[in-house]
Amino acid sequence: MTDDSQPAGESRRQYLKGLAAGGLAAGLAGCQGDGGDGGGNGSDGNGGGQQYQPIGNFPLEGDTVAIGFNGPLSGALGPDGQDQEKGFDLAVQHLNNGGGLVDSWDALSGDGILGNEVEPTKADTAGDPDTANQNINGMIQQDNIQFWTGGMSSTVTMAMQDVAQREKVPFMGGNSTSAGISGENCSRYYFHPTFHAEIIGMAAGQALPQVLGEDRQLFHIYMDYSYGQSNRDAMRKHLAEDGPWEDVGGAAIAEGESDHQTQIQELQDSGADVVHFASFGEFAASGLSQMVDAGVTEDVEVFIPHVSAFTLDPMGSDAEGVYGMEPWNPNYDNEASQTFVQAYQDEYGEVPNQSSMHTYESMMVYAAAVEQAGTFHPPTVVRTLEEFSWEQAWGPSQFRTCDHQVERPWHLVQGVDDSTAEELGIRTDIVQTTDPLVYECGAYPANECNMDDNEYGDE
Numbered sequence: 001m002t003d004d005s006q007p008a009g010e011s012r013r014q015y016l017k018g019l020a021a022g023g024l025a026a027g028l029a030g031c032q033g034d035g036g037d038g039g040g041n042g043s044d045g046n047g048g049g050q051q052y053q054p055i056g057n058f059p060l061e062g063d064t065v066a067i068g069f070n071g072p073l074s075g076a077l078g079p080d081g082q083d084q085e086k087g088f089d090l091a092v093q094h095l096n097n098g099g100g101l102v103d104s105w106d107a108l109s110g111d112g113i114l115g116n117e118v119e120p121t122k123a124d125t126a127g128d129p130d131t132a133n134q135n136i137n138g139m140i141q142q143d144n145i146q147f148w149t150g151g152m153s154s155t156v157t158m159a160m161q162d163v164a165q166r167e168k169v170p171f172m173g174g175n176s177t178s179a180g181i182s183g184e185n186c187s188r189y190y191f192h193p194t195f196h197a198e199i200i201g202m203a204a205g206q207a208l209p210q211v212l213g214e215d216r217q218l219f220h221i222y223m224d225y226s227y228g229q230s231n232r233d234a235m236r237k238h239l240a241e242d243g244p245w246e247d248v249g250g251a252a253i254a255e256g257e258s259d260h261q262t263q264i265q266e267l268q269d270s271g272a273d274v275v276h277f278a279s280f281g282e283f284a285a286s287g288l289s290q291m292v293d294a295g296v297t298e299d300v301e302v303f304i305p306h307v308s309a310f311t312l313d314p315m316g317s318d319a320e321g322v323y324g325m326e327p328w329n330p331n332y333d334n335e336a337s338q339t340f341v342q343a344y345q346d347e348y349g350e351v352p353n354q355s356s357m358h359t360y361e362s363m364m365v366y367a368a369a370v371e372q373a374g375t376f377h378p379p380t381v382v383r384t385l386e387e388f389s390w391e392q393a394w395g396p397s398q399f400r401t402c403d404h405q406v407e408r409p410w411h412l413v414q415g416v417d418d419s420t421a422e423e424l425g426i427r428t429d430i431v432q433t434t435d436p437l438v439y440e441c442g443a444y445p446a447n448e449c450n451m452d453d454n455e456y457g458d459e
């Protein structure tokens with residue numbers, strides 16, 4: 001990302017906005033609308049003769065299209081963010097040159113997007129929402145991005161949702177699971193390609209009593225912010241209030257707190273035989289280690305709402321038996337999934353996890369939607385995504401118009417021993433794969449999403 005204090009892109013954006021405000025933008029679009037390429041030598045980025053007024057970073061300049069990655073490359077979530085970056089880089093390579101899912105997806109050419117070469121720009125959020133917003137505003141103003149992916153922490157994703165809506169630049173996050181993302185914080189310009197707490201609760205409510213039995217006592221140890229709170233509430237609802245288990249209490253982890261001895265003692269005092277541990281990344285790995293040291297895992301089953309390779313890998317054999325939900329697993333029996341795994345291994349010499357898949361397939365989905373729309377015009381792309389369905393590495397998938405939540409399969413997984421991990425190439429094995437879980441748009445959290453309050457921008 002460039003660091004110029006007054007970039008050309010910023011003056012261009014202000015100029016175009018001024019044209020639109022003055023009623024002259026239609027004339028500008030009309031000059032480009034018939035066979036125009038959005039400003040470069042690529043395909044018809046203006047939509048094959050359609051006339052669109054400038055909005056966001058549309059129309060393109062030159063014969064490249066800038067796409068952003070804004071994820072946690074450092075800090076507690078850094079290892080997962082680095083995997084996100086690898087998926088992003090591989091997607092750029094395949095979109096521009098072919099390979100991976102591009103070769104099996106008819107909508108994609110391997111010659112950029114609409115003939116425009118993908119030009120990547122990247123930044124490190126360090127897991128901080130203020131840093132994330134500073135980064136993405138710079139990418140929008142300076143680098144003229146048409147789309148971005150990344151994110152991890154729910155607070156970071158929710159902060160960037162607001163930027164996407166304000167600037168009219170589409171965004172897909174990854175691995176953020178607060179229910180508010182598809183609820184009260186929903187955005188017309190944000191699409192959520194992973195599960196959230198309510199969906200995890202629905203899946204757990206179906207699968208865990210089948211696997212662990214119906215006579216169980218549940219205790220929650222949870223991060224005391226949106227991610228942990230929404231997962232706690234969902235587990236209580238689907239496993240106890242509407243399920244067969246008894247809820248016997250919980251203990252919150254303050255933001256930044258790393259010593260969980262107090263919470264572990266409360267767990268032991270509760271008499272629970274299942275602990276819902278709503279933590280993530282390095283914090284979850286550390287907390288699990290403390291539970292093992294305290295002997296908790298000898299008598300108590302551990303369930304983590306969202307596991308990653310980084311959560312369990314540091315645990316080694318101590319991760320054996322830990323349950324969790326994954327948005328995607330490299331051993332998913334799906335042809336497109338295995339195509340991605342092979343391409344990733346060829347590039348990086350390792351097995352990918354869901355963080356890599358999230359950014360990779362999000363890029364593919366955006367590119368395919370643009371190709372279908374025939375333009376980068378943001379409102380048109382958003383409308384296309386609202387009716388978009390596909391079947392690739394994630395399995396059969398579609399976004400919902402009412403809240404932009406994806407509907408697709410999810411996986412209940414379990415940590416494995418060292419020899420099995422070596423065989424699988426990852427520390428988790430699939431126990432059950434769900435059908436796409438569906439809840440009505442009038443049910444929580446979709447009933448808290450006022451999508452009609454979020455404009456397309458060309459009404």
